Amino acid sequence: MFADAAEEITRRAPACWASGRCCNFKQTGHLLFVTGLEAAFTLERCGSPGRARLDAALRGGGCPFQVLNLCGVHGDKPLGCRLYFCDRASFVWQNDVYERLLGGIRSLHTRHGVEYRYGEWRGLLAQVMEHGDLGVWAGGGGGLDGGTGLTVEGV
Numbered sequence: 001m002f003a004d005a006a007e008e009i010t011r012r013a014p015a016c017w018a019s020g021r022c023c024n025f026k027q028t029g030h031l032l033f034v035t036g037l038e039a040a041f042t043l044e045r046c047g048s049p050g051r052a053r054l055d056a057a058l059r060g061g062g063c064p065f066q067v068l069n070l071c072g073v074h075g076d077k078p079l080g081c082r083l084y085f086c087d088r089a090s091f092v093w094q095n096d097v098y099e100r101l102l103g104g105i106r107s108l109h110t111r112h113g114v115e116y117r118y119g120e121w122r123g124l125l126a127q128v129m130e131h132g133d134l135g136v137w138a139g140g141g142g143g144l145d146g147g148t149g150l151t152v153e154g155v
C-alpha cells in the first residue's frame with residue numbers, strides 16, 4: 001500500500017514546501033486518522049516516542065515524531081501523512097486515492113485477524129504504546145512529504 005502511494009505521488013507530483021505545518025494539527029485545524037495496524041507498524045519499526053513526548057505533542061497540538069519541521073519516521077509514517085499535500089491542485093484526487101489504499105489496509109486487518117480500529121493518530125499511538133513491548137524511538141529526522149487521513153476538523 002505504501003509503495004502504491006509512492007507511485008501515485010510520483011505520477012501526480014504535487015508540490016510540497018516541507019514547511020512541516022501540516023504536522024501541527026492544532027495550527028492547521030487538521031486531525032490525522034490512522035488504522036491500528038499503521039500505528040503499530042510505525043511503533044514497531046521506529047520505537048516509541050515515550051509518554052512524555054506524546055503528552056507534549058498533545059498539549060502543543062503536534063505530532064510526537066516531528067523534529068523541527070521534519071518527519072522523524074519518514075519511511076514508516078502512516079498513509080494519511082503520505083497522501084496529504086496542502087497543494088490545492090491535489091485536493092481533487094487525494095480522497096479517492098486515500099480511500100482506495102485504506103481499503104487495502106482494512107483488508108490486511110481482516111486477513112490477519114487483527115481487530116480493525118481507525119482513530120486519531122496520537123490516541124491510537126497511546127493505545128499501542130500501552131500494550132506493546134516497544135523499543136525507544138531514536139528521534140532522527142527524515143524529510144517530510146506532506147502529511148488523506150488528514151481531515152479538516154469538524155468536517
Ligand code: SF4
Binds near residue numbers: 067
Ligand atoms: S509526517 Fe511524520 S511528523 Fe508529520 S504527522 Fe506524519 S508521522 Fe508525524
